[in-house]
Amino acid sequence: MSTPEDLNVGIVGAVGRGRSFAEALRANGARIHAVCDIQQEKLDEAARKLGADQQYTDYDCMLEQSDLDAVVIGTPMPLHVPQSIRALEEGLHVLSEVPAGISVEECRELVLACRRSEALYMMAENYIYTRPNIFVRELARAGLFGEVYYAEGEYLHELKELNEITRWRRKWQTGIDGITYPTHSLGPILTWMPGDRVVRVCCEGGGRHYTDPRGELYHQESPVMLCKTARGALIKIRVDMISDRPHCMNCYQLQGVDGVYESSRGGPGDRHKIWLRELSEEPRWFALAEVIAEDGLGGRHMPESWLNPPEEALRAGHGGGDYFEIADFVASVRGEIECPIGIHEAMDMTLPGLISQESIRQDGRWLPVPDSREWTGGLPYSQLQMVWPEERLDTPPEPELPAGYELRQYRPEDRTAYLELVQKAGFEDFDEKRLNNMLRTVLPDGFFVVEQRDSGRVVATAMAVHAPQNIHPHGGELGWVAGDPDHSGRRLGMAVCAAVVRRFIRAGYRRIYLQTDDYRLPAIKTYLRLGFQPFHYREDMEERWRAVCEKLDWERQ
Ligand SMILES: NC(=O)c1ccc[n+]([C@@H]2O[C@H](COP(=O)([O-])OP(=O)(O)OC[C@H]3O[C@@H](n4cnc5c(N)ncnc54)[C@H](O)[C@@H]3O)[C@@H](O)[C@H]2O)c1
Incomplete structure (x- = not known):
């Protein structure tokens, strides 16, 4: 891949967030060659202001027709992964807004796309670049906090x-329980713990107290995620974009054996403050600004970029972060530095938040956070699989429902309720297109839903899908099992799964299987209880199933 001096950049989402990168791109020698946004009526003005030669309302057209080296992605969150993958496939470098993705599954796709592509991927986490955060990073790297074992990050940005x-x-x-926007709070902290990563998280919220203008409740306010790192440190992350309170965009704390840092919470007279054993043997606060200004520590540890920042950096948004992330992106593309927030750093900052959403669904259970570096090994990541034992083909399970619920076939008029249910159950990126694809392979009378009689709500579902694989010739897959968390504990999932197994057996299938993820523990317990057995089809399965059964306290046969 060439690394041209004059980097041709296309910005997508150029009418929104995308436009804020323009000055920094130019200052770092990049050229805004094309802009893209679906808001056609505002595109002329955006192109003029950003000095772009070309404008597009269709992202694919921009990639195909424009002579680009890189794209900056400033579109809404669900577009980050698909647009990044498209660009990487075209060999274009990517700077993507945060967070990297909106589901573990699509993050995995992104990691694999990065492996296949020679182009560079960077996530645009700007808060790691603010002056105080960079200084704390340098002090931590120089070992002045000693061993670091605790940190807090908060993002308190009311944006109703x-x-x-x-x-x-x-x-x-603000619609999904858990930490939906983790990178501004977790990102800087991870740079203060070099070489460490979050290995497990748990999450709970403070309940729902606010409604939107349509009277709909937002997600649970002030979710807090606890993170354990590989080296045993504890991190607390709180993200609140709903509660009414004085503004305090980001606050951080860091504790090591030889020092502590606490950022300002924005109150009257509040300041960033620090104590380091190096400054005084007796613990007492020093104002961070004074320590930075001090010849000794400031001069020794503040990097040149923030000692003598360019004018553009001082003007840039988010405490200068919007400038320095672009500077690093351009320098990375040119091969001058190693990309500081490459795909694995982006995953380290994004995946804990996604897993926290599953944790809160499971009443705050501690759950493992996948390591994206393992998605790059010899074996590509594969889901766990389970099969229905052949000896039980003659004794299919009986669907049993509590009073007030009815098992029936899916009907076209269920479409909206069905999509809402599947998304609420944690498959956030399941959309209409995916449903249409599934409908092509589902068996007749094989798409089950459970309806609550009084409310008419669709509260559980599963489908019998014709899905042969090499390892399952003529196989049928129990697919898209989902239940409304508000109706959990009533074994509705068990009932729809039993119905699917019966449907396959009635149709003559002898191989019935399902695929799932290691962290979907309640679902796995349901499958085990019903009679499905772990299917060890690869060498990593033994160990993964051992870990899952241990967590579920399930005796393995
Ligand atoms: N790092 C930060 O500090 C920071 C700050 C704000 C926003 N963000 C992130 O930036 C992204 C955008 O946020 P925003 O506040 O600018 O949102 P926005 O809705 O104002 O802007 C998004 C833009 O993308 C355009 N768009 C939507 N779909 C498109 C498509 N298919 N093709 C082309 N353009 C499309 C929209 O028309 C809009 O102009 C989000 O992911 C957000 O999380 C990050």
């Missing part, structure tokens, strides 16, 4: 009004 302007936020940032 912004939800109504940028409507995608209402679902992706």
